[in-house]
Amino acid sequence: MSASSWESGRPLRIALLGCGVVGTQVARLLTRDADELSQRVGAPIELAGIAVRRLGRERDLDVPSQLFTTDAAGLVARGDIDVVIEVIGGIDPARALILSALEHGASVVTANKALLAEDGATLYEAAEKAERDLYFEAAVAGAIPIVRPLRESLAGDSVQRVLGIVNGTTNFILDAMTTTGQGFSEALDEAQRLGFAEADPTADIEGFDAAAKAAILAELAFHTRVTIADVHREGISDVTAADVRSAADMSCVVKLLAICEKRETPDGPAVSARVHPAMISRDHPLASVRGAYNAVFVESESAGELMFYGPGAGGSPTASAVLGDVVSVARNRRSGVYGPGESTHARLEVLDMGRARTRYHVSIDVDDRAGVLAQVANQFAEFDVSIRTVRQEGSGSDAQLVIVTHEADDAALAATVASLRNLEMVRDVSSVMRVEGGV
Numbered sequence: 001m002s003a004s005s006w007e008s009g010r011p012l013r014i015a016l017l018g019c020g021v022v023g024t025q026v027a028r029l030l031t032r033d034a035d036e037l038s039q040r041v042g043a044p045i046e047l048a049g050i051a052v053r054r055l056g057r058e059r060d061l062d063v064p065s066q067l068f069t070t071d072a073a074g075l076v077a078r079g080d081i082d083v084v085i086e087v088i089g090g091i092d093p094a095r096a097l098i099l100s101a102l103e104h105g106a107s108v109v110t111a112n113k114a115l116l117a118e119d120g121a122t123l124y125e126a127a128e129k130a131e132r133d134l135y136f137e138a139a140v141a142g143a144i145p146i147v148r149p150l151r152e153s154l155a156g157d158s159v160q161r162v163l164g165i166v167n168g169t170t171n172f173i174l175d176a177m178t179t180t181g182q183g184f185s186e187a188l189d190e191a192q193r194l195g196f197a198e199a200d201p202t203a204d205i206e207g208f209d210a211a212a213k214a215a216i217l218a219e220l221a222f223h224t225r226v227t228i229a230d231v232h233r234e235g236i237s238d239v240t241a242a243d244v245r246s247a248a249d250m251s252c253v254v255k256l257l258a259i260c261e262k263r264e265t266p267d268g269p270a271v272s273a274r275v276h277p278a279m280i281s282r283d284h285p286l287a288s289v290r291g292a293y294n295a296v297f298v299e300s301e302s303a304g305e306l307m308f309y310g311p312g313a314g315g316s317p318t319a320s321a322v323l324g325d326v327v328s329v330a331r332n333r334r335s336g337v338y339g340p341g342e343s344t345h346a347r348l349e350v351l352d353m354g355r356a357r358t359r360y361h362v363s364i365d366v367d368d369r370a371g372v373l374a375q376v377a378n379q380f381a382e383f384d385v386s387i388r389t390v391r392q393e394g395s396g397s398d399a400q401l402v403i404v405t406h407e408a409d410d411a412a413l414a415a416t417v418a419s420l421r422n423l424e425m426v427r428d429v430s431s432v433m434r435v436e437g438g439v
Contacts, residue, residue: 008043008334010044011043011044011045011046012041012043012044012045012046012082012083012330012333012334013045013046013048013080013081013082013083014030014045014046014047014048014081014082014083014084014085014326014330015048015049015050015051015075015076015078015081015083015084015085015101015106016030016047016049016050016051016084016085016087017051017072017075017076017084017085017086017087017088017094017097018051018052018086018087018088018089019050019051019052019059019061019068020087020088021314021315022087022111022138022315022318022319022322023050023085023087023088024059024060024061024315025315025316025318025319026085026087026319026322026323027047027050027061027063028061028062028319029319029323030045030047030323030326031047031062031063034046034047037323037326037327040327040331041327041330041331041334042331042334043330043334045326045330047063047067048067048078048080048081049067049068049069049075049078049081050063050067050068050069051069051070051071051072051075051076051088052068052069052070053070054070055068055069055070072088072093072097073093073096073097073100076097076100076101076104076106077100077101077104078104079104079105081101081104081105081106082105082106082107082330082333083106083107083108083109083326083329083330083333084097084098084101084106084107084108084109085108085109085110085322085326086098086101086108086109086110086111086112087110087111087112087138087318087322088112089111089112089114090112090114090115091114091115091118091119094110094112094115095115095119095122095123098110098112098115098123098126098134099122099123099126102123102126102127102129102130102132102134103126103130105130105132106132107127107132107133107134107135107329107332107333107338108123108127108132108133108134108135109133109135109136109138109322109325109326109329110134110135110136110138110139111136111138111139111318111321111322112136112139113136113139113140113209113212113213113216114212114228116136116139116212116215116216117211117212117213117215117216117227117228117231118212118227118228118229119227120216120219120227120342121225121342124341124342125342127338127341128341128342131338132338133328133329133332133333133338133339134341135325135328135329135339136216136325137321137322137324137325138318138319138321138322138325139213139216140166140213140216140217140296141164141166141213141294141296141308141310141312142168142294142310142311142312142313142314142317142318142321143310143311143312143316143317143318143320143321144294144295144296144308144309144310144311144312144321145308145321145324146164146217146296146308147216147220149298149306149308150162150217150220150221150298151220151340151343152339152340154298154300154303155340155343156302157300157301157302157303158300158301158302159221159222159262159298159299159300159301160261160262160299160300160301161259161260161261161262161298161299162217162218162221162258162259162260162261162296162297162298162299163257163258163259163260163286163296163297163298163299163436164213164214164217164257164258164259164286164294164295164296164297165255165256165257165258165286165289165293165294165295165296165312166209166210166213166214166217166258166294166296166312167204167207167209167210167213167256167294167312168196168291168292168293168294168311168312168313169191169196169197169198169201169204169205169209169292170204170205170207170210170235170236170256171255171256171289171290171291171292171293171294172187172191172196172197172291172292173187173188173191173197173205173236174187174236174239174244174253174254174255174256174277175290175291176190176191177239177241177244177254178244178247178248178253178254181241181244182241183240183241184236184237184239184240184241188201188205196292205235205236205237206233206235206237207233207234207235207236207256207275207276208233210233210256210258210275211228211231211233211258211275212228212231213258214231214258214259214260214273214274214275215227215228215230215231215273217258217260217273217296218230218231218260218271218273218350219342219344220343221260221262221298222260222262222271222346222348223343223344223345223346223348224271224344224346224347224348224350225342225344225347226260226271226273226350230273230350231273231274231275232273232274232275232276232352232353232356233274233275233276234275234276234277235256235277236256236277239254239277239433240431242363242430242431243277243431243433246279246361246363246402246431246433247279247361247433250279250361250404250435251281251282251283252279252280252281252282252287252435252437253279253280253282253287254277254278254279254280254433255277255278255280255286255287255289256275256276256277256278257275257276257277257278257280257286257436258273258274258275259272259273259274259275259276259278259436260272260273262348263351263357265349265351265355267349268348268349269346269348270348270349270350270351270355271348271349271350271351272350272351272353272355272356273350274353274356276434277433277434278358278433278434278435278436279361279433279434279435279436280435280436280437281437283437284297284436284437285297285307286437287437289309292311292312292313293309293310293311293312294309294310294311294312294313295307295308295309295310296308353410353411354409354410354411354414355409355410355411356409356410357407357408357409357410358407358408358410358434358435358436359388359404359405359406359407359408359434359435359436360385360403360404360405360408360413360432360433360434360435361402361403361404361431361432361433361434361435362402362403362404362405362413362417362429362431362432363400363401363402363403363429363430363431363432364376364400364401364402364403364420364426364428364429364430365399365400365426365427365428365429365430366399366400366401366425366426366427367399367425367426367427368394368395368396368397368399369425371425372401372425373390373392373401375423375425376401376403376420376423376426377390379416379419379420379423380403380405380416382416382419383412383413383415383416383419384408384412385405385406385408385412385413385416386405386406386408387403387404387405387406388404388405388406389403389404390402390403390404400430404435413432417429417432
């Protein structure tokens with residue numbers, strides 16, 4: 001390995017890539033709390049450089065101006081940097097900068113969920129080759145400690161399922177729809193007005209952000225390489241006020257859930273990872289997660305059910321997770337060791353969405369006449385989807401059948417819905433929503 005090791009007696013030097021909301025708070029805490037952090041690490045720490053796009057920008061940050069540079073590539077390649085913190089986000093140039101940092105002997109702390117979910121394998125391999133750390137607690141659920149518990153605390157257990165609310169924007173919107181009766185558009189407008197949603201909220205409301213986090217969680221939980229391409233993704237833009245009311249009628253709430261689970265198949269255990277809105281029982285701990293908060297619910301063989309809850313985004317919460325990693329990585333560097341790397345020894349099959357199993361709430365607009373229920377029930381039976389409950393709402397031209405199924409394959413439910421839409425007495429299948437938790 002060409003990279004030099006940290007020499008006892010000199011400060012541990014830290015380089016920061018990015019100085020936005022999160023980066024500014026990281027820099028502020030690193031400088032303000034330098035003495036305390038040094039005591040925790042067991043050696044002096046020093047902020048050696050901050051890479052930014054524009055030098056002249058006004059920043060609410062009291063650090064020497066000479067620390068700022070636009071040459072991020074030069075900063076990570078200096079050779080005397082011990083830890084690189086990457087909070088610029090995106091795929092490129094973040095990937096090249098992280099790889100260069102590792103090649104030049106630095107350990108890396110990153111909050112970059114998109115890069116880890118798309119090409120984490122390349123980063124892991126580079127870290128292993130360099131014998132350096134790659135830590136990323138801040139990449140999933142902000143300040144909530146979930147990466148380390150899955151990576152280390154539960155390493156001796158068998159995780160069966162990870163169920164999470166991992167996007168604060170969508171949880172705020174769905175919570176507003178539940179508590180105020182607002183439609184999706186009105187709730188989104190309120191989220192943007194209050195700063196909980198970006199001007200372009202696509203990554204959040206269409207599930208891209210949550211899907212990246214689901215890929216990371218699934219890989220950690222099941223020791224199997226999972227990328228964002230393996231995660232089925234649906235957003236919340238099609239959730240209606242009627243869906244929310246239907247959930248309430250079942251003593252449920254609607255949440256955007258990241259669901260990662262291990263399932264037994266005829267060919268052995270396999271992994272499923274998906275993100276979509278779902279009804280979840282009010283009795284489930286996740287149902288009580290309000291506003292922009294996040295929570296992750298873990299089911300494991302020995303430890304049983306575990307809940308991790310807290311703020312999932314924002315400068316201070318994310319910076320807290322980053323600095324926790326910095327302390328761990330710096331301690332490792334001082335001791336001449338490095339922590340756990342990628343664990344993909346299980347190499348389980350990753351199932352497509354058609355083979356995922358859950359229950360469904362299906363609303364069907366029908367003609368109000370004799371024989372309709374029998375024909376609708378026949379379509380469910382034809383595709384081996386068992387009906388748990390059925391009720392009729394309205395009458396005449398407003399007649400609707402509301403059906404809740406037992407657990408079934410997603411492909412079977414999709415085929416059922418397609419078949420229902422071909423029936424002459426079915427005007428529309430107006431809503432299909434998955435049901436999670438004990439209802």
